[in-house]
Structures are given as C-alpha cells and as structure tokens.
Amino acid sequence: MRSFCIRTSLKLVVGLVWLTGVHAESIPSYKWAIVGFGPAGIVTAGLLLDLGVADKDIVAIDPEFNVGRVGEYYSNVPSNTKTRLFVDFIKACKVFQECHSECIDKLYSYDQEVEYPLQIIVDPLKDITAHLRTKIASVQDSIQALYFDNNVWHITTKGDDHFTAENVVLAIGSHPKRLDYDCAHEICLDVALDKNLLAQAVNTNDAVAVIGSAHSAVLVMKFLSELKTKRIINFYRAPFQYEIVGGIAGMAAQWAKEVLEKNKPINLLRLYNDQQARDAWMDACNKVIYAVGYERNEAPMINGNNAELSYDGHSGVIAPRLFGIGIAFPEQYINEAGNIDNKVGLNSFMCYAQRIIPEWLPKREPNRFISFDQLFMINMM
Ligand SMILES: Cc1cc2nc3c(=O)[nH]c(=O)nc-3n(C[C@H](O)[C@H](O)[C@H](O)COP(=O)(O)OP(=O)(O)OC[C@H]3O[C@@H](n4cnc5c(N)ncnc54)[C@H](O)[C@@H]3O)c2cc1C
Incomplete structure (x- = not known):
C-alpha cells in the first residue's frame, strides 16, 4: 500500500472535537461517498451502480452539480475528441443509458468522425447528472473534512452537514496552473479558452504572452491570431506533440501543423522559455496567459491535516477505503x-x-481498519 504523506503535524484534536459534537445515530450513513461530481464523479457513480451497489448506499457531493470545470467553463472550447468516442463513453455505462434526452439523441446524430465544441458532451452529462441524482443521494456543498474513526469516514461539509461513509472517492478535479511572470495583466486560461470571452479580454493593440506549447496553448494562439491581436509571443519549453495521449489534436493540431509550423504569421514570435528570453521580451507584452497545464484542487482536510496525497497511479488507491480518480488522480503510464x-x-x-472500480469493492468483511493509525502509514514531515 502506498504511503499517505501528511505535511503538517497531526491535529487530532480537530477531529475529536468533531466526533464529540455530533451524535452518530442522527447522521446519514452510506457505503460510498463520491466527492466531486465532474465527469470522473459521474463515471464513478454510474459504474458503482452498474456493479450492483444499491442506490441508497451512494452519496455524491458537489458545490454545483454542473459537470465540473468542463461544464462551468469549457462548453465552447473545441474538443480534441471525435464524437464517436463520446458516444462510446455514454454506452460504456448501463445506468447512463437509462437516461433519455434530446441532447443525447443529438450527440448520436452528429458526424461521428468530427470533433465539435465540448458542449456536445457537456449537455448529455448534465442530463445524466440529473438522472443519477434521482437515484443516489446528493448533497450540494463542498467537503471540508474527512475523519476516519470507528471503521467509517466521518464527513463534514462547508455548510456543516455531517454524514458517514465506508468508502470515499475523491474526484475533486483540477484548476489551471499559474506562474508569476512580470506582467501586469493576466488573462485566466478558463477565459482564454473560450473565444467569445477572450474577445472581450483583448483588443487589437495588445501584445499577449502565451506560456506553454500543449493543446491549450495552441488553441489560445489560434484564437488570438483570429482576433487580430497586435502581437503574440509564445514562450515554449517543449516541441509540439501530436500523436500522444493528451497531445495536440483536432482543429488545434491542424492549425499548428499548417500555420505555426509552415506559415507562421509575422506578428507571432516563438521563443524558448528561459530567463534571457523573458528578460528581453516580457516587457513588450501587456497581457499574459499561462497555458501550462492543470494542478489538483485542494483536497479536504483529512483527520485534521491538510494532507498532500500520494496515490497509486495504477489502482487509484490513496489508502484502504480512500480512492482517487479523474484529472486529480489520473492513471499513470x-x-x-x-x-x-x-x-x-x-x-x-x-x-x-x-478496470479499477471493481477492485475497490470490498471482498471481505471490511472491519479490518478500526482507527486512523491502522488505515494509513503516516510520514511526518
Ligand atoms: C480545456 C479543456 C479541454 C478538454 N477537452 C476534452 C476533450 O476534448 N475530450 C475529453 O474527453 N475531455 C476533455 N477535457 C476534459 C478533461 O478530460 C478533464 O480532465 C475532465 O473534465 C476532468 O474531470 P474531473 O471530474 O476529474 O474534474 P472536474 O471537472 O474538475 O470536476 C471536479 C468537481 O469536483 C468538485 N470539487 C472539488 N473539490 C470538492 C470538494 N472538496 N467537495 C465537493 N466537491 C468538490 C468541483 O467543484 C468539480 O465540480 C478537457 C478539459 C479541459 C480543461
């Protein structure tokens, strides 16, 4: 079992106060709690149901239930996935297929070999979320703390709701990474990836620094170029990568190959990102966009600690009865x-x-872990 690294010192008092303040018999209890209901939480709920876990044994917690970050910000972003793969995604789960809606019918009717904006999968996932919420319990809130004691997870929300679960799945998602270069005005990547929003954030006099060279950075450069931004300076570290998982794909790949690599506009400068290049050129930019990837959202406090979680990238196991999935805890290769x-x-x-969720289901009577100490190996730092 992978170790569970805890950065700060143990603050067991917090949990004990919690335990003494709550009457165990009055709080709802579940077998599975899914923290975060973006695409990964939705998949987890669907597959647990497919595997025969009872509706009443699952609770999902999310502040919005709006298909995570992709639902909130990226509906207008061109997808890098062909429609048929989104159809395969929906067909992979029996419970998803119980949901019938116009948006799902529409998804099936599109050209299956074309990449459309992400809206085509966000809308079906909104309907699937609504369907799942008619079956399983759901709490519209954020999880603030998890506390393992007496063989269950005690869960507290920011809104001060309390319940317990035997197993917890963290599907908490991620947010764009930021850097701190010397530029007065940053345009957030969430805005930059939506061309309509980006159009409101830039004008034709702007010189915009775009940091990064992956799919998002290429899309942003394409949009800036189409919006006739005066100057675009791309600070990159890695070459363009197309044929890899998560590489540049769809219309971004086409544009990178045809325009950036063969016919780069004169107002677009590409520079290897080192201190020298930044010293020479950042001053010329009045706006900056960091397209340098995503980092995990902050996890809830666990047994009184702000924990930095390590996990097994082949099984999703963080600790027994604590699992991670989605962009926050992706499969590694x-x-x-x-x-x-x-x-x-x-x-x-x-x-x-x-592959992994069937392995998470308890195969034996789960009364093996009675206390926090038995559940984790703790590395004090
Ligand atoms: C620009 C962009 C383009 C993409 N294009 C594609 C594509 O073409 N094809 C494709 O397949 N995928 C695409 N994706 C989706 C990508 O696969 C993401 O990895 C995916 O949306 C992540 O889903 P998630 O459920 O792991 O996380 P998220 O969508 O981030 O959802 C996490 C959820 O957890 C909630 N949460 C966080 N903390 C707590 C807490 N403490 N308590 C309760 N809830 C919490 C959040 O509010 C959120 O609702 C794209 C993503 C981006 C950003």
Missing part, C-alpha cells in the same frame, strides 16, 4: 520518452474506472 505521464480525457477515465 510510462510515455515514449520513458517518463511518467497521465492519461486524461473522458474515455481514459472510463476505461480506467472500468
């Missing part, structure tokens, strides 16, 4: 260069979940 890389995207989550 060794890429062609021999480095550890992550598999992200809805179909990757689905394939991985189909």
Whole structure:
C-alpha cells in the first residue's frame, strides 16, 4: 500500500472535537461517498451502480452539480475528441443509458468522425447528472473534512452537514496552473479558452504572452491570431506533440501543423522559455496567459491535516477505503520518452474506472481498519 504523506503535524484534536459534537445515530450513513461530481464523479457513480451497489448506499457531493470545470467553463472550447468516442463513453455505462434526452439523441446524430465544441458532451452529462441524482443521494456543498474513526469516514461539509461513509472517492478535479511572470495583466486560461470571452479580454493593440506549447496553448494562439491581436509571443519549453495521449489534436493540431509550423504569421514570435528570453521580451507584452497545464484542487482536510496525497497511479488507491480518480488522480503510464505521464480525457477515465472500480469493492468483511493509525502509514514531515 502506498504511503499517505501528511505535511503538517497531526491535529487530532480537530477531529475529536468533531466526533464529540455530533451524535452518530442522527447522521446519514452510506457505503460510498463520491466527492466531486465532474465527469470522473459521474463515471464513478454510474459504474458503482452498474456493479450492483444499491442506490441508497451512494452519496455524491458537489458545490454545483454542473459537470465540473468542463461544464462551468469549457462548453465552447473545441474538443480534441471525435464524437464517436463520446458516444462510446455514454454506452460504456448501463445506468447512463437509462437516461433519455434530446441532447443525447443529438450527440448520436452528429458526424461521428468530427470533433465539435465540448458542449456536445457537456449537455448529455448534465442530463445524466440529473438522472443519477434521482437515484443516489446528493448533497450540494463542498467537503471540508474527512475523519476516519470507528471503521467509517466521518464527513463534514462547508455548510456543516455531517454524514458517514465506508468508502470515499475523491474526484475533486483540477484548476489551471499559474506562474508569476512580470506582467501586469493576466488573462485566466478558463477565459482564454473560450473565444467569445477572450474577445472581450483583448483588443487589437495588445501584445499577449502565451506560456506553454500543449493543446491549450495552441488553441489560445489560434484564437488570438483570429482576433487580430497586435502581437503574440509564445514562450515554449517543449516541441509540439501530436500523436500522444493528451497531445495536440483536432482543429488545434491542424492549425499548428499548417500555420505555426509552415506559415507562421509575422506578428507571432516563438521563443524558448528561459530567463534571457523573458528578460528581453516580457516587457513588450501587456497581457499574459499561462497555458501550462492543470494542478489538483485542494483536497479536504483529512483527520485534521491538510494532507498532500500520494496515490497509486495504477489502482487509484490513496489508502484502504480512500480512492482517487479523474484529472486529480489520473492513471499513470510510462510515455515514449520513458517518463511518467497521465492519461486524461473522458474515455481514459472510463476505461480506467472500468478496470479499477471493481477492485475497490470490498471482498471481505471490511472491519479490518478500526482507527486512523491502522488505515494509513503516516510520514511526518
Ligand atoms: C480545456 C479543456 C479541454 C478538454 N477537452 C476534452 C476533450 O476534448 N475530450 C475529453 O474527453 N475531455 C476533455 N477535457 C476534459 C478533461 O478530460 C478533464 O480532465 C475532465 O473534465 C476532468 O474531470 P474531473 O471530474 O476529474 O474534474 P472536474 O471537472 O474538475 O470536476 C471536479 C468537481 O469536483 C468538485 N470539487 C472539488 N473539490 C470538492 C470538494 N472538496 N467537495 C465537493 N466537491 C468538490 C468541483 O467543484 C468539480 O465540480 C478537457 C478539459 C479541459 C480543461
């Protein structure tokens, strides 16, 4: 079992106060709590139901129930996935197929070999979320703390709701990474990836620095170029990568190959991102967009600690009865260069979940772990 690293010192008092303040018999109890209901939480709920876990034994917690970050910000973002893969995604789960809606019918009717904006899968996932919420329990809130004691997880929400679960799945998602370069005005990546929003954030006099060279950075450069931004300076570290999991795909790949690589506009400058290049050129930019990937959202406090969680990238296990999935805890693999890389995207989550979730189901009477100390190996730092 992977170790569970805890950065700060143990603050068991917090949990004990919690336990003494709540009457165990009055709080709802579940077998499974799914924390976060973006695409990964939705997949987890669907597959647990497919595997025969009873509706009443599952609770999902999310502040919005709006298909996570992709539902909130990225409906207008061009997808890098062909429609048929989104159809495969929905067909992979029996419970998803119980849901009938116009949006799902529409998804089936599109050209299956074309990549459309993400809206085509966000809308069906909204309907599937609504369907799942008619079956399982759901709490519209954020989880603030998990506390393992007496063989169950005691769960507290920010809104001060309390319940227990035997197993917890963290599907908490991620947010764009930011850097701190010397530029007065940052345009958030969530805004930059939606061309309509980006159009409101830039004008034709702007010189915009775009940091990064993956799918998001290419899309942003394409949009800036189409919006006739005066100057675009791309600070990159890695070459464009197309044929890899999570590489540049769809219309972004086409544009990178045809325009950036063969016919780069004169107002677009690409520079290897080192201190020298930044010293020479950042001053010329009045706006900056960091397209340098995503990092895990902050996890709930666990047994009184703000924990930095490590997990097994082949099983999703963080600790017994505590699992991670989705972009926050993706499947890991060794890429062609021999480095550890992550598999992200809805179909990757689905394939991985189909393999690992059956392994999460308890095979024996689960009364093996009575206390926090037995549940984790704790590395004090
Ligand atoms: C720009 C962009 C383009 C993409 N294009 C594609 C594509 O073409 N094809 C494809 O398959 N996928 C695409 N994706 C989706 C991608 O696969 C993401 O990895 C996926 O949406 C992540 O889903 P998730 O459920 O892991 O996380 P999220 O969508 O981030 O959802 C996490 C949820 O957890 C909630 N949460 C966080 N903390 C707590 C807490 N403490 N308590 C309760 N709830 C909590 C959040 O509010 C959120 O609702 C794209 C994503 C991006 C950003």
